[in-house]
Amino acid sequence: MTDQEKINFRQVRDFGETFNVSVKFFRQNFKLFFQSLIFIAGPFVLISAIAGAFYQSSTLSMFSMLKMGGSELFSQFGWTYLIFILATILANLMLLGTVFSFMINYFEKGPLGFTVNEVGQLVVKNIGKIMSVFFVLMLLTLVAIAIVIGLIVLLASISSVLGILFGIGLFFGLLILLPPLIWQLSVVYLVKMQEGKGVLDSIGRTRKVIRDNFWWTWVIMVCAVFAVGIISFVFALPQALYQFILIFSAMKGGTQEVSTSFLIVATVCTFCSTLLYSCLYVISAFHYYSLVEQKDGIGLMERIDEIGNTPVNNVEQQY
Numbered sequence: 001m002t003d004q005e006k007i008n009f010r011q012v013r014d015f016g017e018t019f020n021v022s023v024k025f026f027r028q029n030f031k032l033f034f035q036s037l038i039f040i041a042g043p044f045v046l047i048s049a050i051a052g053a054f055y056q057s058s059t060l061s062m063f064s065m066l067k068m069g070g071s072e073l074f075s076q077f078g079w080t081y082l083i084f085i086l087a088t089i090l091a092n093l094m095l096l097g098t099v100f101s102f103m104i105n106y107f108e109k110g111p112l113g114f115t116v117n118e119v120g121q122l123v124v125k126n127i128g129k130i131m132s133v134f135f136v137l138m139l140l141t142l143v144a145i146a147i148v149i150g151l152i153v154l155l156a157s158i159s160s161v162l163g164i165l166f167g168i169g170l171f172f173g174l175l176i177l178l179p180p181l182i183w184q185l186s187v188v189y190l191v192k193m194q195e196g197k198g199v200l201d202s203i204g205r206t207r208k209v210i211r212d213n214f215w216w217t218w219v220i221m222v223c224a225v226f227a228v229g230i231i232s233f234v235f236a237l238p239q240a241l242y243q244f245i246l247i248f249s250a251m252k253g254g255t256q257e258v259s260t261s262f263l264i265v266a267t268v269c270t271f272c273s274t275l276l277y278s279c280l281y282v283i284s285a286f287h288y289y290s291l292v293e294q295k296d297g298i299g300l301m302e303r304i305d306e307i308g309n310t311p312v313n314n315v316e317q318q319y
Helices: 015-059 062-067 073-077 079-109 116-125 127-158 160-195 199-210 214-251 260-275 277-296 298-308
Strands: none
Touching: 015 079, 015 116, 015 214, 015 260, 015 277, 079 116, 079 127, 079 160, 079 260, 079 277, 116 127, 127 160, 127 199, 160 199, 160 214, 160 277, 199 277, 214 260, 214 277, 260 277
């Protein structure tokens, strides 16, 4: 396969092939993909990174607040925190929308068959779909959290031992359920954007294709999250070291004023770390296409049809 030959999304892939095709996709489309991230999702990610830097700078004054008796300990959960959370949500939705819009354009037009502007137009076109999925997922998440908290309180009121056992079981349950759930909560946006199904139908679609591939999805997502996490840690390390120095200085009675240099370092580190989530979305998307092909076999049927429609060369046609 040449560098510019179109990658077949509709193909069943095993563990190694899923990661290999993701790497090939990045190598083949790196420039255009990076430009799409920077020009479309970049401004929102930058705002989120700046909001995060200001919020983290405000939390560094926590030690001085504690020295004053903690009277202002909860002030860090004010407007700065709210702006940071909202900016982070918006940045991640735009990043997710940009990645999937890029892949949909590639799926339909192939490499070098579209521009950053077309990716941006598709993002704008799907804003309503992205927001509808987000609000439904947020509502379902809040309901699930409320049910879990209610069960913990109920069991703890009956017996503290039951409450503790339920908490331990919940912890190990999340270790099993969380990786496939992360995959499902991301690709449901792709299903909604590309297949045009309703939100609940899109969620049902992801559940259908993962039904016989739960553990396969678990392994792929654990490895993907682990790999992205290691690279993110490298980008976040300068910020963590800088923050540790400031905290250590505060504990020794040093100045509590956070310098502009910390805000710059925190912004750059958060910006780069956030963009790395695009790798996770690409891997999740290729795994989804693989599961769909395994379930429906659409790509195989298309290749069979192409073979059947290939014109036959006979002697009379040649002469």
